[in-house]
Amino acid sequence: HADPMAEGLAILARQGNLTDAALCFEAAVQRDPDNNEGWTLLGQVQAENEKELPAIAALQRAVQQAPQNARALMALAVSYTNEGRDRPSYATLGRWLQVQYPSMVPEGALDDPAAMRGDALHDRMTQYYIAAARAGPQARVLPPRDASGAPADIDADVQIGLGVLFYNSGAYDKAVDCFRAALRQDPQNHLLWNRLGATLANSGQSEDAIEAYERALALKPRFTRARYNLGVSCISIGCYKQAAEHLLDALSLHERPPADGARPTTHAGIRHVSSSLWETLRRAFILMDRRDLVDRSYSADASVD
Structure with a gap:
């Protein structure tokens, strides 16, 4: 393709084959290794296409190039969780919060997350995300807006991060509440319906999980x-x-x-x-x-x- 980035975006826009889209984004970043949006999209597409390790590699490249890339940071945290890599997931969630809610993270609190025990890091991140949820979306660097363009009542991304933290600790009911809250803000988000389904499945609610997966597939077949x-x-x-x-x-x-x-x-x-x-x-x-x-x-x- 003369413009593989544009072709990959076109494939996504028409809900085409994710493997084809990934190949386009791979070609785009091979042509221009500094194409940060290309790395981010490649990682997101690979994750949706049940190819977690290539997704992590692409998203790591994206956040190395652009440490403030909040979209890539949240996607990378979720991918780490899917691979059972809890400590990197918590550290990445902390980086996302530092970017979007810097006032919620005390100075130096995340300077050396590798030195902290996994459960201590988890508890600290949960504390910070609960504080961000209570502060509300107006505390975010760029407050989110809903589909109508009005200021959002809640920050769906904070609910996603909090849901991931609850999921990792086995608090599935709390995680379900977080993902449902995010879906009230963003009901057309196929990724959120899938995360809700996975959480319901892990809590033994297979029939409700199937309903959530079907909602995800209705949005993205x-x-x-x-x-x-x-x-x-x-x-x-x-x-x-x-x-x-x-x-x-x-x-x-x-x-x-x-x-x-x-x-x-x-x-x-x-x-x-x-x-x-x-x-x-x-x-x-x-x-x-x-x-x-x-x-x-x-x-x-x-x-x-």
């Missing part, structure tokens, strides 16, 4: 992570065939046609597929008592590069 999460929740309630269908759909979203435009006849067209997708699909096949499909999945996986 090619949202691979939500499709994968929906499959996992279907396994939890014993709907194994439906789970396999959702997981196969998620795998298909990673598929790209060969360069000549012909449709691939095998899984050879899938690139950099999340291993968790294959593993969970095989679990669904085993629960369906379909060893034949498990065996076939290995031969398909063998062609993934």
Whole structure:
């Protein structure tokens, strides 16, 4: 493409294939390694496409280049949480708060987060985020506005950060409250519906989680992570065939046609597929008592590069 950045944005605007969008943003940052928006979008797209490690790498690059990039900082904190990397998640949430609510973070409080115990760092971040929530969005450097352009009643980002902190400590009911509060401010946010679903699923509310994932997919049908999460929740309630269908759909979203435009006849067209997708699909096949499909999945996986 003559302008891969513009093409990637166009793909997102028409809700196209996330793998194609990621390839465009990869091309954009290869052409211009200082393209901070390109790194940020690449990280966000990779995370949505159930490719967490490439997402983290791109978002780390974005915040290294622009330490004040609040959007990349929050996305990176969430990605760290998804990978079980709690301490980096807490430290990154602290950096976001320093950028957006500097008055909430005492001078020097986060100078050396690596020296703090994980639970102490978590408790400190929770304290700071609760203070920011109580202060209200008017305390933010640039106060957010709602869809109508009026000043927002709450800061959805603060609720997201607080929700992540509660989620990490296993306080799922509190995390659900935070994500629901953020959704009242931003009800068209597919990422928030997915986070709500994941939190409900972890608290054992699989049917409510499925409803949240379906809301996310209604807003963004090619949202691979939500499709994968929906499959996992279907396994939890014993709907194994439906789970396999959702997981196969998620795998298909990673598929790209060969360069000549012909449709691939095998899984050879899938690139950099999340291993968790294959593993969970095989679990669904085993629960369906379909060893034949498990065996076939290995031969398909063998062609993934």
